[in-house]
Amino acid sequence: xxxxxxxxxxEELIPVSMEIILHAGNARNIADDAFKLAxxxxxxxxxxxxxxxxxxxxxxxxxxxxVIQGEAQGVEYEYSPLFAxxxxxxxxxxxxxxxxxxxxxxxxxxxxKKE
Numbered sequence: 001x002x003x004x005x006x007x008x009x010x011e012e013l014i015p016v017s018m019e020i021i022l023h024a025g026n027a028r029n030i031a032d033d034a035f036k037l038a039x040x041x042x043x044x045x046x047x048x049x050x051x052x053x054x055x056x057x058x059x060x061x062x063x064x065x066x067v068i069q070g071e072a073q074g075v076e077y078e079y080s081p082l083f084a085x086x087x088x089x090x091x092x093x094x095x096x097x098x099x100x101x102x103x104x105x106x107x108x109x110x111x112x113k114k115e
Contacts, residue, residue, distance in 0.1 A: 013080040020086035020089065023057065023063070024093040027053040028053075035103065054097070061090070
């Protein structure tokens with residue numbers, strides 16, 4: 001692949017990276033809203049928000065998957081710090097969503113024992 005071809009492949013990662021960051025960031029914000037609802041004991045609202053957050057994460061994962069599938073088919077991408085950051089963001093927010101779900105469960109248990 002020529003340098004021009006590799007450059008083109010690096011440029012293709014920019015919009016994909018931004019999609020990942022955007023959707024993962026949306027998921028984080030929605031999960032924060034879910035936890036606020038849970039603290040107000042609105043567990044149905046919190047569950048709906050977490051479902052919304054999960055949908056945003058699916059969009060982020062789909063963007064990442066398109067690049068991974070391309071590489072599996074032989075497409076060569078030049079290293080992109082932005083794409084690496086996007087993947088790091090995706091992994092971090094995935095962990096945050098898992099933790100938020102666990103915290104909501106703990107909050108439910110604590111409130112149930114209080115009653």
